[in-house]
Amino acid sequence: MSDSQAATQSASVGSRSLRARLRPFAGKLWPLTRRQISRIRFLARKALYRATPFSPARRPTIDIARDTGLGDVVMCTPALRALKQAHPNSRIRFYTRFPELVQGLPYIDEVHPFDGRPESSIFVEYTNLVPWSEHIARIIGDRLGIRVDDTQPDCIVDEQIADRYRHSWRALPRPWVLVLRRSSRFTPNKDWPDASWRDLVERLCRSGTVIEIGNRYDDDGHAPAGNYLDLRDKTSLAELVAVVAAGDIYVGPVSGPMHVAAAMHTPSVVVIGGYEHPINSHYTGNTEFYTSLPCSPCWLREPCPFDLKCLRAISSAQVEQAIADTWVRLQSEQAFPEAGSGASAG
Numbered sequence: 415m416s417d418s419q420a421a422t423q424s425a426s427v428g429s430r431s432l433r434a435r436l437r438p439f440a441g442k443l444w445p446l447t448r449r450q451i452s453r454i455r456f457l458a459r460k461a462l463y464r465a466t467p468f469s470p471a472r473r474p475t476i477d478i479a480r481d482t483g484l485g486d487v488v489m490c491t492p493a494l495r496a497l498k499q500a501h502p503n504s505r506i507r508f509y510t511r512f513p514e515l516v517q518g519l520p521y522i523d524e525v526h527p528f529d530g531r532p533e534s535s536i537f538v539e540y541t542n543l544v545p546w547s548e549h550i551a552r553i554i555g556d557r558l559g560i561r562v563d564d565t566q567p568d569c570i571v572d573e574q575i576a577d578r579y580r581h582s583w584r585a586l587p588r589p590w591v592l593v594l595r596r597s598s599r600f601t602p603n604k605d606w607p608d609a610s611w612r613d614l615v616e617r618l619c620r621s622g623t624v625i626e627i628g629n630r631y632d633d634d635g636h637a638p639a640g641n642y643l644d645l646r647d648k649t650s651l652a653e654l655v656a657v658v659a660a661g662d663i664y665v666g667p668v669s670g671p672m673h674v675a676a677a678m679h680t681p682s683v684v685v686i687g688g689y690e691h692p693i694n695s696h697y698t699g700n701t702e703f704y705t706s707l708p709c710s711p712c713w714l715r716e717p718c719p720f721d722l723k724c725l726r727a728i729s730s731a732q733v734e735q736a737i738a739d740t741w742v743r744l745q746s747e748q749a750f751p752e753a754g755s756g757a758s759a760g
Contacts, residue, residue, distance in 0.1 A: 477535035478558065479509035481528045484651075484670030487512045488677060489695075490538055491568040493555040495521045500560060509535060514652055515674075518570050541713075550694050566697065569677035575656035583660070586623040586641055589741045592658060592675070593624050594666030596631045603718050604667040606685045606725050612636060614665075614730040618737065627657055627671060663740050665733065668695050676700070681744065683736045688712060688724030701736045703728045 476497065480490050487510050498506055498521035507524040508516060509531035517525045531537075540553045555562030583590055595611050597604045618624045619640030630646040637644075649657060655674055658664065664675040664682040668690060675682050676697035684702045686692060688710025692702040704710075705724035712718075 473504060475505045475507060476558075477507045477509065477532050478538060479528060479531040479535045480538040481511050484512055484515070485668070485673040486538070487515055488567045488569055488670065488673040489551050490554055491516065491519065491677075492551040492562050492565050493538075493558050493560060494519075495568065496555060496562045496564070497521075497558055497560045512651065515569050515655070519568055547691065547693055549696065567673055567677045569655060569674050571655050571659045571678060572652055573656075573659075575653060576659040579657055579660040583623065583625075583643075586643075587621065589622040589662035589737070589744075590660070591618050591622055591624050591737060592661040592664045592666075592671070592680075593618075593626045594628045594664070594669055594671050595626070596628065597667040597669040599631065600715060601667075601689065603689050603712065603714055603722065603725075604669075604687065605722070606667070606687070606728065607722070610725075610728070610730045610733075612638070614733055615642070616640070617730060617734045622662075622741075625657065625661060627654060628666075628669075662744065663737055665737060681740050683733060683740060685725070685728055685733060687722065687728065689714070699740075701740060703733065703736070 478490070478494065480487050490508070494506060494508065497504070505523045506521065507526060508522050509526050509528045510516065511528045513525045513527070516522055536558065538554055538557055540550055540557065546553065549562075549565045551565040551567070552562045593611075593615060595606070595608075615624050615626075615638050619638050619642050623641040623643065624638070625643045626646050627649070628646055645657060654671065655678075658671055658674045658680055659678040661675075661680055664672055664680055665685070666672060666682075667685055672682050672684060673695070679699075681699040682697070682701070684692075684695075684700055686702050686704045688705050688707050690713060691711045692704045694711075696702065705727045707720075707724055709720065710724055
């Protein structure tokens with residue numbers, strides 16, 4: 415081995431050793447760093463477009479794009495709605511990989527595939543601006559130079575499909591609880607422990623009906639007894655939206671289906687842990703389980719250095735009680751016959 419190779423190898427080992435020594439402090443330092451950066455970026459966002467000739471709202475045609483993230487697309491709708499209300503003469507063109515979610519909303523003039531977006535389009539991004547004590551829909555509005563007061567999202571639902579699901583479930587006991595165990599493979603720090611999910615599902619199947627949605631991630635093959643339907647990997651996007659519209663209550667992490675549920679006026683019991691703050695995605699009627707720790711909210715996509723302490727602090731009994739309380743409230747409001755009343759496609 416040459417002297418240069420030996421020096422390189424020694425530097426590499428030293429670097430790894432330093433990282434290992436600093437790792438225990440990362441969880442404590444990271445939230446502080448992110449909060450300071452967020453405050454600076456908040457001021458930058460406020461100064462970016464407001465009251466300048468470059469404001470998107472001053473353009474006769476406004477091209478806006480958001481590619482991935484079903485929930486991110488739905489969260490764009492409050493800002494797009496506010497933009498159209500403030501500037502009704504501007505033509506809004508939206509570019510997305512989920513056109514069926516927004517095609518037909520009255521404040522979006524045109525919906526196009528994301529890959530066809532022009533270079534001048536505004537790409538809606540927020541992940542480099544969090545954590546911040548604000549709803550993400552308002553952060554998106556800042557990106558477009560518009561103030562968002564109403565964060566309620568919109569989404570297109572095919573009511574004929576939703577009615578078919580309601581009809582097929584009519585003999586099953588209520589509430590019809592929609593369960594989503596995983597948000598995505600890219601956000602492992604949103605994942606409530608499997609043991610907690612198994613216990614909750616078994617509890618819910620005794621009195622109501624559990625309808626699992628989404629994708630089948632790391633399935634252990636356990637099929638709970640009782641009133642249980644497994645729709646994972648069995649629905650198209652239009653069918654998924656219809657299922658959420660037909661259901662009574664959503665339970666799971668912050669996710670695309672949770673934002674769709676808000677658009678459908680289907681209440682949610684949200685298991686957050688400490689990944690993000692409840693204010694970032696709260697909707698009226700929802701119940702959130704958030705664990706306040708020195709490291710939360712972390713928005714961390716790497717493996718948690720604290721073994722998901724924030725999520726393990728939330729018990730299945732707590733979540734079950736929140737679902738029961740939500741169901742009692744729905745019945746008292748006589749709202750459950752019309753659960754899911756989003757914008758209709760037919």
